Amino acid sequence: MKIIEKIKNMSFLANILYSILAIIFALIIGAVLIFLSGHNVINAYYNLFYGAFGNTYNLSQTLLKTIPLIFTGLAVAVSFQCGLFNIGGEGQLYWGAFATAITAITFAKLPGPVLIPLSILAGAAAGGIWGIFPGYLKAKTGAHEVITTIMLNYIGILGTTFFLKNYFKADGPVDQTVFIPESTRLKELIPYSRLTWAIFIAIFTVILLDLFFKKTSAGYDMKAVGQNISAAEYAGISTSRVLIMSMCLSGAIAGLTGSTMVLGVLHRFITNFSPGYGFTGIAVAVLGRNKPWGVFLAALLFGALEAGGMSMQLFARIPSDLMTIVQGLVIIFVAAPAFIQVIGKLIPVRRGAGLDE
Amino acid sequence: MYAVELRGISKKFGDILANDNIDLAIKKGEIHCLLGENGAGKTTLMKILFGLYSKDSGSIFINNQEINIDSPRKAIDLGISMIHQHFMLVNRFTVTENIIAGEEPSKGIFIDEKEALKRVEEIAGRYNLRINPTAVIEDISVGEQQRVEIIKALYRKAEILILDEPTAVLTPQETEELFQVMRELKNDGKTIIFITHKLKETMAISDRVTILRNGKKAGTVNTAETDPVQLARMMVGRDVLLQVEKSEREKNNVIFEVKDLSLKNVSSNLSLKNVNFQIEKGEILGLAGVEGNGQLELEEAIMGLRPIEKGTFILNGRDISSFSTREKRNTGMAYIPSDRLKRGLIESFTIEENVMLGSEWKPPFAKRGIIDEDKIKEYTEKIIKEFDIKCSSTKARVSELSGGNQQKLLIGRELLADPEFILASQPTRGVDVGAVEYIHNLLLQLRDRGKGILLISAELDELRSLSDRIMVIYEGRIVAEGRTEDFTEEELGLLMAGQEVEVLQS
Structure with a gap:
């Protein structure tokens, strides 16, 4: 035994x-x-490691790069637990960023402690709604979510650009909104690091999702549908509802990527701000075996490689x-x-x- | 002289010893049964002989010569052929095309179709194998497809034929016809190895029997010198009651009723037409039929898993036609699906997680959407104890359990809520003899406690020994219904094959 x-x-x-x-x-x-x-390997890897973890500032840069990857990685992992492959993180995070920025700008008069959560919620809701579409199409018509989410990425990225250019563009050559109010910007943990307590929002999301899948009936339903949809149906689980819910949750988490980028780093919405976080999230989820804490560790590794890689380029010229x-x-x-x-x-x-x- | 001799064959899959030092000697020209429960290692051993698996140790002798068989090609060249449970035929090819595939008689670069047809007809004629050489495989019955497989083997000059559970898909008449063919083959000097877990067939056809149990050889006996009770004991390792005792029952209230059910399965083009039946409290109604005649459609329709065209379901006087699957399960219906790993259980989940499947929102398993793990563990332990499920812990994965233990777990879970009506489809499929005995007794106990049971089964013996009444389904229609004792086995077999039979209707 x-x-x-x-x-x-x-x-x-x-x-x-x-x-x-x-x-x-x-x-x-x-x-x-x-x-x-033609480079020195030891020198390169020394700089890589030092650049990622060498001192407080370098560590903060690693964590800074880690935050968006935690969210997009979790978004992919959540849908995967339900047997779906959400490639649409990119489109969802753009809507999240856009909704957060617009909320923060529009309701600038509200005090920060109210407006920050409101902006974050708006971002999650926007991402979630963008996730519902492929979820609904999958559940009701069988349209494959990989195809629909890829297509919705284009609509998401270009759709936010459209609204920005036509309604919210700040003066100047760059396609961006005005700055969000000072009160809504997340506080830096270390001066000049741009690392804010968004990292705690990310870790909190990891903890919540871990509990969600381990302890709740709704999380169980998602796993059951993901593992064996026929058996879930047999057990009386409304599989189409669960499929839609999981895509909505996945989209909402992807939306948080945009929210935290806007409130913590960019302080405005800028077109094409994402270097493909939504897609890197797929890799992070794969490496993290689609488990919340696994995603956290994988995101940390990718964040370290990026931060370290930059320092490697700067100091070792690689x-x-x-x-x-x-x-x-x-x-x-x-x-x-x-x-x-x-x-x-x-x-x-x-x-x-x-x-x- | 031995046609085949296996000495000390062992084979491991991961940590599981599938074959443990097995000796097997098959005489030339005999029908030799390889008897054992599911997972006993029968198929593994034969796949080693046929070159599909490599052995870890041991040696193989064909006609007293040690030979290393490392591929099916080599086995075929040695005159060994294996007919698998799942046929290896190209559905869109004709019978003849399937038979000659890979060894076509040729005329230059063209296939000599006349010669092919001639050879196929010659083999079919010699052994009385009824086939139509120009029919397309997807249009012919399972029994015919099996005959095609046999001719295919003979066309490749097979002297030793391995048949893997060939009767699982046949009606009693088709089985008898197959046995006739096997006897003809034997008279012609062919050697046949017949893999089965059915005692009756072993007794009927074999000259000698080798019994495997848990990957080990339990013994070889001459069929003439043994009986089913001894064979069952060797198979299971303890005494098994092969017959169940059924008490008399009196007329009672109707618990479940299906009225005028019709539906069409678009993918298989099979329709249920005006299905009507009633089940009383304390009654087992058996549904007999060859697989694929509407049983799956019926069970799924009853549970709300398949849309229907028309029809009414009444449980305990209440119209439940519009209920969802979950509502039906919550109103006193339990369901043992025919495909337990597709429908009933989630293999990758633990036992605990499977116990809560379907009740994951309900107290005591969950309160306000939060799962109570202690309660689940408690109930899981109760089921494991009550249903005698062999497992390492409540957190073991269901995929680690044997078929019998999986089925007991499924039944245990379904009976947890004390249902009034039980839909049991193929409840003993792929479970070992010991578990079959257990499940049969359990179903009878439930019946005696006043539950209504619809028993769908492909095993005629099971239906005849458990059911109070039997219906026969053929191509989506109920073609006969009556008290169990009104049908003989032959009549049921004919009805299952779609023949008209004069039966006393009760």
């Missing part, structure tokens, strides 16, 4: 081990590339693009555990049972 428990725990550990191995292999290949491009390659390699290794087994032979291959029938 105990032994089986142990094996289960081992498979949990094995999961983490896989991820760590994936990161190590990616860094090794990254080292080869750095070497081939293009930070190499770190983007490392990110890509991590995902390839995580997505193909067999690959690691072939290279490493460190973990014995577990063959699926093939008994009678």
Whole structure:
């Protein structure tokens, strides 16, 4: 009896081990590339690590890069728990950012402690509504959510641009709104770091989602639909409602990416502000095995690679693009555990049972 | 002389020892049954012989020569053929095209169709295998498809035929016809290995039987010197009651009624037409039929999982036609679906998580949407104890359980709310003999406690021993209904095959 428990725990550990191995292999290949491009590997990785964790400021930059990835990673993970693949984080986060900025600007007279939560809620609601569309189409017509969310990305990104240009554009050459009021800007934790307590909102969301999937009936319904939709239907779960709900929740979390970017970093809505957070979120969710805390750790790794990569570029003169390659390699290794087994032979291959029938 | 000899074959899948040091000797020209429960290792052993799996240790002798069979190709060249449970046929090809595929007689670069047809007809004629060589596979019955598979094997000059549970999809008459063919093959000197878990068929057809239990060989016996009771004991490892005792019952109130149910399944083009029946309290109504004649549509329609064209469902005098699946389950209906892993259980979930499936919003399992894990654990432990489910813990994944234990878990969960009506579809499919005995007794206990039960089953023996009344379904219509004792097995078989039979109607 105990032994089986142990094996289960081992498979949990094995999961983490896989991820760590994936990161190590990616860094090794990254080292080869750095070497081939004529740079000093040790110098590069020293700067990478120092740039990510070396001092308080560098750590704050890592966390700053981590925040949007936590949200977009969670958004993908939430939909995936319900068996859906939300590629639409990008469009949802633009609506989130737009709604937050407009709310903060429009209701500028309200005091900060009221307006900040209101703006954040507006952002979550906008992202959530943008998520409902593909959810509804999936549940009622069977339209594949991957296709619809990709298409809705274009409409989201360009739709916010349209409204901005026509109704909310500040004077000047750049397509952006006016600044949000001082009172709605999130306080910096470390001077000049641009790291605000948005990081706590992100961690709070991780905790809430972890509890949601572990402790609530609604979270259970989502997992049941994700694991076996026929059985969920049999159990009397309204599968279409759950599918729509999960896409709405996923979109709302993606919307928070935009909210925290606007309130914490940009202080206004700017077109094309996202360097593809919604898409990086997919990679983060994959690496984090679609679990809230896994997403948190994966986002931290990606944040560190980005912050460290910039310092590597600055001080060691090595293009930070190499770190983007490392990110890509991590995902390839995580997505193909067999690959690691072939290279490493460190973990014995577990063959699926093939008994009678 | 032995046609096949396996010595000390072992095979591991992960941590599971599927075959543990098995010796098996098959005489030339005999019908040898490989008997065992699901998961006993029968199919694994035969897949090793056929070159589909590699063995971890042991050796294989064909006609007294040690041979390493590492691919099905090699097995076929040695004259071994395996007919799988799931047929390997191209649905859109004709019978002849399927048979010759890969070994076509040719004329230059063209297929010599005349020669192909001639050879196929010759084999079919020699062994009395009734087929139409030019029919397309998707248009012919399962029984015919099986005959095509057999001819395919013979066309490849098979001397040793492995048949994996060939009767699972056949009516009693088709089974008898298959046995006739097997006897013809035997008379012609062919060797047949027949994988099964059915005692009756083993007794009827085999010369010798080898019994496997939990991956180990439990023994080989001559069929003439054994009986079903001994075979069951060797299979399960303890004494098994093969017959259940059923008490007399008196007329009672109707608990569940289906009126004028019609629907059309667009994907399979099968329609239920005007299905009517009533089930009384304390009664088991059996639904007999070859699979795919509307049983699945009926069970899903009753539970609200499939839209209907017209019809009324009445539970305890109350019209529940418009109820959702959840409302039906909350009003005293329990459902054991025919495909427990597709519908009934979530394999990747733990036992606890499966116990709460369907009750995840209801006290005592949850209050205001927050799950009470202690309560779930308590109830799970109760089910595990009451239904004697073998598992490592309440947090074990359902995929780790055997078929029998999965089914007991499912039944335990469904009975938790003390339902009045139980829809049990294929309740003993893929479960071991011990669990079959348990489930049969349980169903009878429920009946004696006044529950109404609709029992849908493909096993005629099961239906005949449990049901108070039997209906037969054929192509979506109820073609006969009567008291169990009014039908003989032959009559039921004919009715299932769509033949008209004069039956006493009760």
